[in-house]
Amino acid sequence: MADGSIGLWTVPLAVLGGAIRVSTPFLFVSLGECITERSGRINLGLEGTLVMGAMSAYGISYVTGSPWLGVLAAGITGALLGALHAGICSLPRVNDVAVGIALMLFGTGLAFYLGKPLIEPTAPRLPAIDFGWWSDIPQVRAALRVNVLFLIGVALAPILYWAFRTTRWGLLIRTAGESSDAARAMGHSVLLIRLRATMVGGFLAGIGGSFLSLFYPGSWNEGLSSGQGITAVALVIFARWDPLLCLWASLAFGGAAALGPALQSVGVTSGYHLFNAAPYILTLAIMIITCSPKRTLTGAPAELSITR
Amino acid sequence: MTAEAADSTEAVGTVAPAADSGFLQRYGGTIEYVLIPGAALVGALAVFGIFVMLFGKSPLDLYFYMYYGAFGTWFSWQNTLTRAAPLILTALCTALPAQLGMVIIGGEGALLIGALSATSAALALQGLPPFIVQIAMVCAGVIGGGLWIMLSGALRQYRGVNETISSLLLVYIALAILNHLVEGLMRDPASLNKPSTREIGAVNMIGAIPGTDVHWGLVFGLIAAIASYILIYHTVFGFAARIAGGNIRAAKIVGLGVSKLILTVCFLAGGAAGLAGMVEVAAVQGRTNANLAAGYGFTGILVAFLARQNPLAIIPVAILLGGISASGGLLQRRLGLPDASVLVLQGIIFVFVLASDALYGRIGFLKGKS
Numbered sequence: 001m002a003d004g005s006i007g008l009w010t011v012p013l014a015v016l017g018g019a020i021r022v023s024t025p026f027l028f029v030s031l032g033e034c035i036t037e038r039s040g041r042i043n044l045g046l047e048g049t050l051v052m053g054a055m056s057a058y059g060i061s062y063v064t065g066s067p068w069l070g071v072l073a074a075g076i077t078g079a080l081l082g083a084l085h086a087g088i089c090s091l092p093r094v095n096d097v098a099v100g101i102a103l104m105l106f107g108t109g110l111a112f113y114l115g116k117p118l119i120e121p122t123a124p125r126l127p128a129i130d131f132g133w134w135s136d137i138p139q140v141r142a143a144l145r146v147n148v149l150f151l152i153g154v155a156l157a158p159i160l161y162w163a164f165r166t167t168r169w170g171l172l173i174r175t176a177g178e179s180s181d182a183a184r185a186m187g188h189s190v191l192l193i194r195l196r197a198t199m200v201g202g203f204l205a206g207i208g209g210s211f212l213s214l215f216y217p218g219s220w221n222e223g224l225s226s227g228q229g230i231t232a233v234a235l236v237i238f239a240r241w242d243p244l245l246c247l248w249a250s251l252a253f254g255g256a257a258a259l260g261p262a263l264q265s266v267g268v269t270s271g272y273h274l275f276n277a278a279p280y281i282l283t284l285a286i287m288i289i290t291c292s293p294k295r296t297l298t299g300a301p302a303e304l305s306i307t308r
Numbered sequence: 309m310t311a312e313a314a315d316s317t318e319a320v321g322t323v324a325p326a327a328d329s330g331f332l333q334r335y336g337g338t339i340e341y342v343l344i345p346g347a348a349l350v351g352a353l354a355v356f357g358i359f360v361m362l363f364g365k366s367p368l369d370l371y372f373y374m375y376y377g378a379f380g381t382w383f384s385w386q387n388t389l390t391r392a393a394p395l396i397l398t399a400l401c402t403a404l405p406a407q408l409g410m411v412i413i414g415g416e417g418a419l420l421i422g423a424l425s426a427t428s429a430a431l432a433l434q435g436l437p438p439f440i441v442q443i444a445m446v447c448a449g450v451i452g453g454g455l456w457i458m459l460s461g462a463l464r465q466y467r468g469v470n471e472t473i474s475s476l477l478l479v480y481i482a483l484a485i486l487n488h489l490v491e492g493l494m495r496d497p498a499s500l501n502k503p504s505t506r507e508i509g510a511v512n513m514i515g516a517i518p519g520t521d522v523h524w525g526l527v528f529g530l531i532a533a534i535a536s537y538i539l540i541y542h543t544v545f546g547f548a549a550r551i552a553g554g555n556i557r558a559a560k561i562v563g564l565g566v567s568k569l570i571l572t573v574c575f576l577a578g579g580a581a582g583l584a585g586m587v588e589v590a591a592v593q594g595r596t597n598a599n600l601a602a603g604y605g606f607t608g609i610l611v612a613f614l615a616r617q618n619p620l621a622i623i624p625v626a627i628l629l630g631g632i633s634a635s636g637g638l639l640q641r642r643l644g645l646p647d648a649s650v651l652v653l654q655g656i657i658f659v660f661v662l663a664s665d666a667l668y669g670r671i672g673f674l675k676g677k678s
Contacts, residue, residue: 044472048655088659091666097411097472099662101609106655112648227480234473270492277484280477284469293468 018258044100048107053209078206398608416605422582453582
């Protein structure tokens with residue numbers, strides 16, 4: 001089949017491909033944030049974590065030649081930033097939202113600083129699995145080139161859903177999030193639970209960042225993430241702190257984010273910047289529709305400052 | 309440790325002269341508000357010094373060039389003050405809603421929309437006397453930015469949407485609108501490589517304060533900060549706002565119109581940031597383009613937190629951070645540090661300032677009363 005004959009089908013195909021490709025960072029950040037917020041704390045700094053993760057993954061992959069080591073480095077960097085957030089938040093009278101904003105600025109600044117020498121060189125990328133081998137159409141094949149990280153993320157969502165419900169670890173996080181008094185009465189340190197939850201959240205967000213620099217778009221530059229991290233944090237709120245809903249929401253977001261480039265590829269260039277803003281507009285619209293001033297959100301952890 | 313220190317101070321307080329303890333009672337809080345952020349700043353500078361040392365640069369050189377680039381010469385002072393002007397205004401965008409207990413971090417978006425509105429006003433009124441064009445630009449900038457942040461306030465009040473997240477999302481939306489208009493409808497066909505709007509015209513620029521290179525935007529900022537201070541601490545409106553910020557239920561019980569308070573304060577906050585956008589257009593850029601997204605809105609958040617959301621304290625803090633960003637160029641040229649080093653330092657300062665929140669009321673010798 002010739003290229004031209006699929007015509008306008010390019011757009012939905014590219015959106016499908018985008019839903020798979022672009023959604024991965026959203027997915028990892030939102031799952032990470034989901035864990036952190038379930039423990040009763042919000043980490044707005046994941047935007048900075050995402051950028052730091054992207055930078056360190058690219059750097060390590062370039063130096064060692066192994067993209068998987070890069071992914072690991074990104075996760076560790078994210079966990080360290082998470083530990084920093086949790087550490088500062090454990091001090092008395094420190095506001096977690098403000099610390100998140102600070103770490104957002106710190107993380108992006110540090111990544112730009114350390115990442116300066118990485119703009120030029122090319123690092124080894126993560127491999128992709130070709131699920132489109134059955135098709136002759138290049139666009140279909142392009143849309144179905146799936147990264148392993150995406151599959152891991154998709155598997156992680158139901159695992160987390162299950163873990164929150166049934167495991168001891170999940171119950172502890174939820175207890176800390178619903179009532180820190182109850183957790184304390186059970187003899188657990190709330191600060192320690194939240195420290196671990198924030199570190200795991202940062203680890204996942206860092207991996208989300210590694211996807212940005214090592215797969216798609218697949219290079220390191222300072223404009224790599226523009227608000228994907230914060231969008232993912234907002235996404236957790238309307239996914240009602242449910243990992244499975246996070247997965248669907250991330251896919252929807254990936255699709256929305258791919259709309260601009262997809263339309264551009266078929267020659268619709270006029271509203272390019274507006275289509276690029278689609279994920280932010282979508283986030284805002286969904287938050288407007290789903291939030292209500294009358295009641296607290298269903299499923300919101302009671303200890304979360306942002307919903308109180 | 310802390311408890312011990314507090315005890316010993318109490319003991320000292322009973323034997324110390326009454327006048328002395330009265331002094332601490334009256335000014336202990338104020339001293340704290342200067343001492344603790346000051347210590348946080350010093351701590352942050354020390355950590356940043358260690359950070360650059362890891363990259364083989366001398367921290368002493370760093371501090372010297374930072375001082376020299378920020379406050380060392382009349383030239384650097386002017387550079388610093390020019391950068392402080394938008395910072396004062398964008399900091400107000402965070403500090404004013406903070407009185408109501410709201411965390412607004414979307415000053416950058418209001419700045420961009422303000423710049424866009426001011427430019428549109430100037431382009432629409434070409435040919436009129438410059439004074440009228442300038443007034444129209446100020447009004448357009450304030451209204452544009454004001455409505456932008458008021459949107460966040462309204463969403464919070466009527467829909468329960470978190471204002472921190474919505475205001476940040478609006479930054480990216482504002483940037484998309486700006487790029488869309490600058491590359492489409494409002495594009496000057498002559499701007500090839502850097503899409504921009506047409507210029508507002510040299511006669512309509514607001515120019516420099518006589519005898520300096522510092523533009524009038526600094527005066528706008530000072531007036532806005534002082535007016536905000538009076539509004540918050542010396543008017544009934546400000547009193548009502550602070551009550552609503554302290555306890556929203558108490559405010560409702562005494563019959564304050566909380567919605568009106570939130571919308572008005574958010575409008576003023578956004579108006580300040582919008583004015584910053586107008587100033588950047590009318591005093592620096594002369595037109596609207598992507599250069600305007602220079603991060604003043606984000607640094608403004610840091611200024612507001614470092615000033616503990618006090619509009620008067622914002623002025624010196626904005627000058628200080630304006631100085632840090634002014635020294636960035638010199639650090640780049642003389643020490644070979646990347647331009648992002650200013651961002652790193654700002655991030656470290658922010659982290660230290662927030663962590664220092666834990667110290668309030670815990671410094672023994674400042675406890676006038678127990």
